Amino acid sequence: SQTIHQWPATLVQPVGSPLSLECTVEGTSNPNLYWYRQAAGRGLQLLFYSVGIGQISSEVPQNLSASRPQDRQFILSSKKLLLSDSGFYLCAWIRPPRTEAFFGQGTRLTVV
Amino acid sequence: DQQVKQNSPSLSVQEGRISILNCDYTNSMFDYFLWYKKYPAEGPTFLISISSIKDKNEDGRFTVFLNKSAKHLSLHIVPSQPGDSAVYFCAASSGGFKTIFGAGTRLFVKA
Numbered sequence: 001s002q003t004i005h006q007w008p009a010t011l012v013q014p015v016g017s018p019l020s021l022e023c024t025v026e027g028t029s030n031p032n033l034y035w036y037r038q039a040a041g042r043g044l045q046l047l048f049y050s051v052g053i054g055q056i057s058s059e060v061p062q063n064l065s066a067s068r069p070q071d072r073q074f075i076l077s078s079k080k081l082l083l084s085d086s087g088f089y090l091c092a093w094i095r096p097p098r099t100e101a102f103f104g105q106g107t108r109l110t111v112v
Numbered sequence: 113d114q115q116v117k118q119n120s121p122s123l124s125v126q127e128g129r130i131s132i133l134n135c136d137y138t139n140s141m142f143d144y145f146l147w148y149k150k151y152p153a154e155g156p157t158f159l160i161s162i163s164s165i166k167d168k169n170e171d172g173r174f175t176v177f178l179n180k181s182a183k184h185l186s187l188h189i190v191p192s193q194p195g196d197s198a199v200y201f202c203a204a205s206s207g208g209f210k211t212i213f214g215a216g217t218r219l220f221v222k223a
Contacts (some may be wrong), residue, residue, distance in 0.1 A: 043215035098146045103155030
């Protein structure tokens with residue numbers, strides 16, 4: 001069966017510090033991978049998606065970047081965090097031609 | 113530019129009654145619509161979906177209706193149960209490539 005691992009579950013980081021969130025998927029190959037953010041009181045905002053190794057599409061201009069060094073690994077990064085980067089970050093995968101997304105447990109990031 | 117809109121931030125329903133959650137979309141290229149359920153501090157879980165070639169899909173207590181001319185879909189939960197209390201996200205996809213989510217509706221089912 002397919003599983004998705006996302007860590008850490010919670011993270012408190014000072015403004016200006018770097019960020020690296022990792023997501024890995026097991027039990028499937030060639031998944032489409034996604035990073036979403038849920039800010040307080042808001043819906044899920046699509047940040048990045050990737051359809052293959054090294055292929056990254058950015059949905060919104062921001063202080064974050066993403067990389068896909070391996071087929072089943074998706075990394076969200078920042079060189080210098082801002083207060084506005086606080087939120088609940090979710091990694092998800094979709095295995096075409098299916099369209100339903102499977103989400104990780106999320107990372108609660110608080111920038112202080 | 114919100115392509116998927118859930119205009120009701122919250123909904124309160126009595127146990128045993130019907131819950132109706134609504135969603136509107138603007139992009140006519142969307143060909144697949146999905147509903148997800150989310151508990152606090154967890155990732156959303158897939159609930160039910162509907163293809164744009166259909167107008168209704170039913171799975172147990174959950175039914176999704178699609179009105180393409182109005183660009184509107186709804187999720188019906190009958191009968192509602194306290195365990196259904198959660199945030200429900202409407203989502204839309206074009207070719208399964210990327211999924212756009214609405215802001216969510218928090219459902220409270222009162223016992």
